[in-house]
Amino acid sequence: MNIGPYRFENAVFAAPMAGVSDAIFRRLAITYGASLAVCEMVSANAMLYESSKTRWRLKHLDDNTVRSVQIVGHDPFMMAQAARLNVDDGAQIIDINMGCPARKVCNKLAGSALLIDEPQVERILDAVVNAVNVPVTLKIRTGTNPRQRNGVRIAQIAQRCGIKAIAVHGRTRACRFKGDAEFDTIRQIKQAVALPVIANGDIDSATKAREVLDYTGADGVMIGRAGQGAPWIFEQITAYLNDKKIVGDPGVDERGQLLLSVLEQMYRLYGEYSGVRRARKHISWYTKGIKGSNEFRKNVNVVESSAQQFKMTDEFFKTQVAIARIAA
Ligand SMILES: Cc1cc2nc3c(=O)[nH]c(=O)nc-3n(C[C@H](O)[C@H](O)[C@H](O)COP(=O)(O)O)c2cc1C
Structure with missing residues (x-):
């Protein structure tokens, strides 16, 4: 078009x-x-x-x-x-x-x-x-x-x-x-x-x-x-x-990597204060539906520093990847 x-x-x-x-x-x-x-x-x-x-x-x-x-x-x-x-x-x-x-x-x-x-x-x-x-x-x-x-x-x-x-x-x-x-x-x-x-x-x-x-x-x-x-x-x-090709949803690993890269870009573009706040809704979207994510979101959403927000998100996804490996 x-x-x-x-x-x-x-x-x-x-x-x-x-x-x-x-x-x-x-x-x-x-x-x-x-x-x-x-x-x-x-x-x-x-x-x-x-x-x-x-x-x-x-x-x-x-x-x-x-x-x-x-x-x-x-x-x-x-x-x-x-x-x-x-x-x-x-x-x-x-x-x-x-x-x-x-x-x-x-x-x-x-x-x-x-x-x-x-x-x-x-x-x-x-x-x-x-x-x-x-x-x-x-x-x-x-x-x-x-x-x-x-x-x-x-x-x-x-x-x-x-x-x-x-x-x-x-x-x-x-x-x-x-x-x-x-x-x-x-x-x-x-x-x-x-x-x-x-x-x-x-x-x-x-x-x-x-x-x-x-x-x-x-x-x-x-x-x-x-x-x-x-x-x-x-x-x-x-x-x-x-x-007519069916492409599936990415696994939890790819999802996590993608989110982490979004967070890094957010901090760079908006700076520490706004970056952390704007990143929160992305964290919610990317973790939606993942087991245990309610608790994680509650904890990560009160965090004020980008370093801590990034680390918690990274750890959350690493745990998810480990769980997925054990289940496979
Ligand atoms: C958070 C949010 C912000 C939106 N902002 C705009 C906007 O700035 N301009 C606009 O034309 N539509 C805006 N919309 C409407 C969307 O472009 C779209 O028309 C609407 O969400 C329906 O499409 P969807 O069902 O695929 O979400 C917004 C929608 C949402 C959810």
Whole structure:
């Protein structure tokens, strides 16, 4: 599938996730086969009046990948400005967030709250597309609430404005993360527009990715939560979509090595204080489901030094590897 001049052989995308899809997360996703990993959203406002959180979000490591930066906001002029600044800073794709239900964002009629105001959607898309000479993509939910699923009309507006691809999370704004994602609206959107459509929502395995692609006719899939602490899902999905090859989950040894390398990168990127705190959710994700991990998480989550956090994690996985060897 193409987004403007960029061709993606495997249309498996890593979703933007605020507080998660930082440079470290994105690099891992790409290493495991994601075609593109979108940055966490940055507010157009913050972009223009730079905050330190925004700087972290915009931090890019030396990747050999296409850099897609997501912006969120309600004012067409500011969104256009933010898009321009990001392109000047190296963004190769600008992604517009009209999918986020977070109150912090929606109070200002931004993110998915904008879906209710179709003329404003059009003004924003027009302004951003005309402001930059790189492809602009859009991420939406299926509508405002289950009685008002206007995703098809939004996609048609997007197409008219020159948006180059649209990612659709199969829930409405009102649904937040409740219930199951639905794929009927995504299928309707695919039938209604010619631009590439990327299906998103609850895709947590290679077989589910295949089913969603078959049902919706979408051009690609976008994976969010299932990639947290499990970057290998991108390899599993691409292998299955390409050759029907089943790739299993890595063993506890590989999982541990991967987590330790994430921790090291966290300390390097964010420093001692923030690195330790940000690392905690990764430790939770990577140890989820491992016997005895509840107790371990309780203990490691109160630790304040990177050296101690790293050592405890290392020891936990060494013990797990030994247990696995004895059991084998
Ligand atoms: C922690 C978290 C942060 C998110 N942040 C963003 C964001 O910054 N921009 C956005 O468009 N969507 C954001 N989302 C939504 C995801 O991109 C995705 O649409 C949603 O999680 C559904 O996909 P999934 O079921 O594969 O997780 C976020 C989701 C989560 C769980």
